[in-house]
Amino acid sequence: xxxxxxxxxxxxxxxxxxxxxxxxxxxxxxxxxxxxxxxxxxxxxxxxxxxxxxxxxxxxxxxxxxxxxxxxxxxxxxxxxxxxxxxxxxxxxxxxxxxxxxxxxxxxxxxxxxxxxxxxxxx
Amino acid sequence: xxxxxxxxxxxxxxxxxxxxxxxxxxxxxxxxxxxxxxxxxxxxxxxxxxxxxxxxxxxxxxxxxxxxxxxxxxxxxxxxxxxxxxxxxxxxxxxxxxxxxxxxxxxxxxxxxxxxxxxxxxx
Amino acid sequence: xxxxxxxxxxxxxxxxxxxxxxxxxxxxxxxxxxxxxxxxxxxxxxxxxxxxxxxxxxxxxxxxxxxxxxxxxxxxxxxxxxxxxxxxxxxxxxxxxxxxxxxxxxxxxxxxxxxxxxxxxxx
Amino acid sequence: xxxxxxxxxxxxxxxxxxxxxxxxxxxxxxxxxxxxxxxxxxxxxxxxxxxxxxxxxxxxxxxxxxxxxxxxxxxxxxxxxxxxxxxxxxxxxxxxxxxxxxxxxxxxxxxxxxxxxxxxxxx
DNA sequence: GTGGTCTAGACCACG
DNA sequence: GTGGTCTAGACCACT
Numbered sequence: 471x472x473x474x475x476x477x478x479x480x481x482x483x484x485x486x487x488x489x490x491x492x493x494x495x496x497x498x499x500x501x502x503x504x505x506x507x508x509x510x511x512x513x514x515x516x517x518x519x520x521x522x523x524x525x526x527x528x529x530x531x532x533x534x535x536x537x538x539x540x541x542x543x544x545x546x547x548x549x550x551x552x553x554x555x556x557x558x559x560x561x562x563x564x565x566x567x568x569x570x571x572x573x574x575x576x577x578x579x580x581x582x583x584x585x586x587x588x589x590x591x592x593x
Numbered sequence: 594x595x596x597x598x599x600x601x602x603x604x605x606x607x608x609x610x611x612x613x614x615x616x617x618x619x620x621x622x623x624x625x626x627x628x629x630x631x632x633x634x635x636x637x638x639x640x641x642x643x644x645x646x647x648x649x650x651x652x653x654x655x656x657x658x659x660x661x662x663x664x665x666x667x668x669x670x671x672x673x674x675x676x677x678x679x680x681x682x683x684x685x686x687x688x689x690x691x692x693x694x695x696x697x698x699x700x701x702x703x704x705x706x707x708x709x710x711x712x713x714x715x716x
Numbered sequence: 717x718x719x720x721x722x723x724x725x726x727x728x729x730x731x732x733x734x735x736x737x738x739x740x741x742x743x744x745x746x747x748x749x750x751x752x753x754x755x756x757x758x759x760x761x762x763x764x765x766x767x768x769x770x771x772x773x774x775x776x777x778x779x780x781x782x783x784x785x786x787x788x789x790x791x792x793x794x795x796x797x798x799x800x801x802x803x804x805x806x807x808x809x810x811x812x813x814x815x816x817x818x819x820x821x822x823x824x825x826x827x828x829x830x831x832x833x834x835x836x837x838x839x
Numbered sequence: 840x841x842x843x844x845x846x847x848x849x850x851x852x853x854x855x856x857x858x859x860x861x862x863x864x865x866x867x868x869x870x871x872x873x874x875x876x877x878x879x880x881x882x883x884x885x886x887x888x889x890x891x892x893x894x895x896x897x898x899x900x901x902x903x904x905x906x907x908x909x910x911x912x913x914x915x916x917x918x919x920x921x922x923x924x925x926x927x928x929x930x931x932x933x934x935x936x937x938x939x940x941x942x943x944x945x946x947x948x949x950x951x952x953x954x955x956x957x958x959x960x961x962x
Numbered sequence: 963g964t965g966g967t968c969t970a971g972a973c974c975a976c977g
Numbered sequence: 978g979t980g981g982t983c984t985a986g987a988c989c990a991c992t
Contacts, residue, residue, distance in 0.1 A: 540976030557697045564707045574680045584687045803943045810953045820926045830933045909991035
């Protein structure tokens with residue numbers, strides 16, 4: 471379910487947190503679904519429980535999950551609101567990158583192409 | 594010409610390097626233009642010469658400038674090629690973000706809107 | 717009578733204890749009223765009897781109920797005194813928060829407004 | 840400058856973070872003031888550097904400070920905005936407590952008294 | 963020197 | 978068994 475890439479420059483805890491957030495935002499993990507326990511996931515991934523703990527703390531801070539002491543961690547009910555906010559944020563990033571591209575000489579046609587292109591591995 | 598923001602969380606050498614790269618890519622600094630010497634710029638900005646040295650090394654690594662031992666640092670002649678590569682890279686980022694946005698439920702119309710919107714501070 | 721919210725980050729025993737205390741302080745449960753037995757309530761709520769036992773211990777500690785061995789748990793006769801003490805405590809908290817607010821720049825008029833405002837969801 | 844109370848039920852990192860936030864919000868620490876380094880403060884307080892690190896991370900998350908790698912931690916420039924938000928939050932807490940107090944039988948006169956009373960140690 | 967990340971292992975509260 | 982906190986000590990990137 472979770473894969474760690476040790477060549478990824480991001481800290482491990484962030485990779486784990488981002489992956490769970492993605493699964494939750496895309497609807498793969500539904501609200502109130504229980505996440506694997508800190509210790510269990512640490513064993514599966516062969517990393518320190520503290521690192522998983524930090525990933526889960528980060529997810530709680532972002533509002534992706536909620537933690538109940540002694541019971542476990544669960545996907546938040548308000549995950550849909552979060553999806554809307556993330557979408558707005560992505561939109562702002564696209565607008566900013568489009569401006570940068572224009573400053574580098576991109577045409578409107580090129581922008582249109584990029585936005586509708588499927589994610590080909592080459593190019 | 595160069596302004597350092599000590600409240601910027603980026604390392605100082607990166608702020609300096611990014612600023613020079615931007616000036617070069619946008620045509621403000623033309624090929625073969627000489628950059629200020631390490632010592633002089635360090636004095637102007639009141640920071641450690643090692644930090645400027647690192648910024649220049651970074652720019653050389655990126656292909657933005659070339660160093661002529663004993664004579665100084667100059668904007669690279671192949672800066673136009675670099676602009677092309679930066680543009681491709683920005684395009685790939687836009688394509689990737691567009692995919693993310695679709696996965697979060699964005700419509701094609703929304704994407705069109707974002708790509709053509711001017712960088713309004715709100716929204 | 718008692719509802720458990722598994723999404724509430726508070727421990728379950730605390731949710732149960734707080735709910736009973738509220739009912740007692742607001743006069744819904746009168747002195748000497750018998751509480752449901754540990755086993756029965758545990759069954760109703762589908763949770764571990766140990767958790768209910770802990771909630772009742774907590775209530776006894778707070779002076780909300782008294783336990784009669786072999787006969788059950790009952791609302792304390794001195795519940796009115798408790799109400800008075802809780803009220804004093806709340807008063808102290810309000811006074812402390814008012815001081816904090818002043819330190820942050822609140823005016824006396826603002827304090828008056830807050831204290832008399834109905835609990836609107838917004839603002 | 841910072842005092843730790845080991846009888847305080849709050850985690851140490853939270854005590855440290857709260858204290859710095861208070862100093863910043865009350866204007867004792869001005870924007871761009873440098874905080875003591877992680878290691879130095881850890882030594883002064885005789886606690887583990889990681890605990891201080893966590894306190895500083897928490898402060899950065901709250902927007903009270905900003906961290907610059909290799910340079911140190913500094914009070915944020917936008918601390919004034921934060922003060923406004925904290926004030927609103929305090930107002931909501933007061934309103935909520937006032938409602939609780941009314942439910943326990945408090946009169947409007949009593950509420951007025953509490954809100955204007957100076958923080959006497961007794962009562 | 964600075965902050966940021968990770969591991970290892972301990973202790974506590976909750977169920 | 979669960980999550981939350983703390984300590985100890987290591988390594989890395991940045992100045």
